[in-house]
Amino acid sequence: MRLEILPVDVVARRGTQSLMANPLIETKLHVPPPRRNLVPRQRLLARLDDAADARLILVAAPAGFGKTTLVAEWLGTVAERGSTVAWLSLDERDNDPVLFWSYVLAAMQQAAPDLGAGARTLLDSGGVATDIVLATLVNELHGVDHDVVLVLDDFHVIERSDIHDGLAYLVDHLPETTQLVITSRADPPLPLARLRAKGELGEVRAADLRFTAEEAADYLNGAMGLALAAADVATLEARTEGWIAALQLAALSMQGRDDVAQFIAGFAGDDRFIVDYLAGEVLHRQPDAVRQFLLQTSVLDRMTGPLCDAVTGTTGGTAMLGSLDRQNLFVIPLDDRREWYRYHHLFADVLRARLLDEDPDAAGELHRRASAWYEDHGRPADAIRHAATAGDVTRAAALAELAMPAVRRDRHDATLREWTVLIPEDVVRVRPVLALGFVGVLMTAGELGRVDATLREVEEWLALAPEARAASGMVVVDDEQLRALPGAIEMYRAALALMHGDIDGTVAHARRVLAVAPADDELGRAAAHALLGLSAWSEGDLDRAFAEYTESIAGMRRIGHSADILGCSISMADIRVAQGRLRDAQRLYEQGLQLVADHGDGPLRGTADMHVGLAEILRERDDREAAAEHLRQAEALAAFGTRQYPYRSRAVRAGLLLADGDPAGCLALLEEAERCYDTDFSPAVRPIGARRARAHVLQGDIRAARAWVRERGLSTDDELAYVMEFEHITLAIIILNDRPPEREVRTVIAMLDRLLAAAEAGDRGSSVIEILAVQALAFDVGGEPTRAHDALRRALALAEPEGYVRVFTFLGPRLQALRERITTGTTRPIPPPADLVDPLSERELDVLRLLKSDLSGPDIARELTVSLNTLRTHTKSIYSKLGVNSRREAVRRAADLGL
């Protein structure tokens, strides 16, 4: 669980935005460059080509059978044919569904920049079920007009069943143009038998991959230039059973040897584990320096020259790696510049086993050196991993504490989760800064009980006198972060309260943040204001909510957190829309886009939401074309959407479909929107269920709409609340469209009266317009045409200045007919009411007096000592009660009425 409304550093969030910025991770997405001394494997390439119709190609064989090499070679020919090729090399650390799918989508995007963007937004937004992310990916793949091949290399390292399930779903739903290739040492738990039976599985297995006698001869005598006798080749082939790694080791140990035949005879007849034996031979034949280098660097997952130097305590690592590469000594380049390498997995295991056997204690020191190098080179994650492997958890903890702010700022949530596993709990417990840094992980995992326990423990440490802390065993590496702890604790407590739906608690803790956070903690203070804004909004206090958000973005502007400003802008625009101030809302979104333009560094998270917001406003004004255009722009920027984006974009598109007379399409989209509905803790003031019920009404499916009413347990006697307002208005619409008896119409009218009073009191302009329109419908249904006209006139008067249109058409043909009679005035003129149905209040009479003067708006506001906003509310109300649209008309009409 994550709070997007809060700035990043307060609550850790899921996200992979920085994934691609890490060159070490980019190597995972890199198709391995061709190996030297390659034996062409036409028979296998042809076999892969023949499997063109298979959804899945499985290349399954033990280590050292040339799986990766074969697929990489085949991809070269595939890419030449114009297919998009996405590659992902997996390792043990990828056993995390979010990380795994992030990599898959990153691989897709690396291959084709637009591919997987929508799915990635969903995934990054967190809290969305994987099946929706994958469904979105499948949709995107269906829209691609060329072939796509996705390779998952070394899939056997993935053990999580939820990842397996996701992959099974993907395989089942891939379009014909997409093919999945898996290399693995073990058959993946996918429905292989079913795929095989349907001819949808291509397979290359150990028996196929083994070198044939001919290939062995090609390799030994051709590529390696050994000039062996046919009988020797046959002996080798038989002894190794075509196991490529063993043949390679044999070739390496025979190079430059005079007694080749004798050497072959020497092991042909025994049972020694051949790879181990031959690796020993190869190592034995290396100069001591090379042998030492190989053993010592075997502790590294990835190698680059300077890192090797640090680990071996010598120089010349870069040259050594280059030389190993040229000699084919089992190093595999990870990039085109041949800067980073790794050992072939099988060879690395053999080396590590030897190192462990020869010098059991050496590995610890080697890992420590690797850790130090990574620390010096600004790669805390690797430094921590090696420190932990060395058993030095104290060092790992200290490194983690120092790296915490950067990791959280860059949203490397998966890295944080890894640290919580690597660093034992008892080590974390005495480190309050580290412990609090891990709270975000617990929060994301939904372990709220443990969040609370950790906060208590940290508070206990802080309660100790500073001189007593160290004596009690407390460890702090970063004093700067220690200073910020009290504010951070309150912020987490506020977030906890919010998650439990406890608004009072949220407000109390957010206020505490403002009291205890240092003045220069802009981020913490801005977050507190955002939470206060959210709380006020949930309670329906729109003006105060807006003011708090304004404070929040002021702070974020000072520290340049532009993406968080966009996040708050969405809430602020929502509030403006609720207030009936569409133009102000529009301006907020436009300012958001301007901020992105000024930022100058490409789109920011939230950019897509700005377009969706504009589309929503344009849809309300019935400017469908412009709305559709903004939706298109949003879609192109889908990778830059917040967690609200998935549902909001669908809901707006659904609204457009409805406007185009496609209620079925609208309903389908709303169903999707409901599945990814996530308001990011904003009050759910326009729930999708209610919108669906309205669409059902327009479709004439009253039963479905009634079913929703039952499900929600709504009734016209309910106590009213702001968060239920939209649903109660929907209830009224449903009843009025269901041929209600007169008695029921009266109860609806009574509820609408209460709703209107509440909306007016809360200054919710949008609701007022909508309630008035529904009232008009109610009066019309109830046979009171005059009152229907009055209500609708008031609604239209309020709607006109801000350009509301859809709110009326949304209510169905009956209201539209009524509206046409009013706007065209053709059927019969609406008699002006002899006196006001709804008399002006004292305050409104004050305003009216000043409206008669020459004073400008701001002057009148000053005169009455109210804000311009409040004045605006009053004048709007006066206009609507008088049924006019301008100041001049109001003055004239007031004179007519003798006010």
Add this chain to the structure above:
Amino acid sequence: MSAHHIGSYLAIVQYEIRVEGHLSSRWEAWFDGLSLTRADDGTTVIQGPIVDQAALHGVLQKLRDIGVPLVSLSQLRPEGE
């Protein structure tokens, strides 16, 4: 719950894993101190206490990763059973 079932929770179970080919004794450290015995039929028996199923699968995975073909696997009953 049978006595043996309880026993499997209390006592560490002995396993015998037979693989093809002769693995030299230098691999003992790699297999966390399990003993390696080379048999006349060209196989190697890896034997020793393995704390639980997860540890057993860890050993099997190590064997898979170095490409040693697995021949058989059996649990050795504690004495007296």
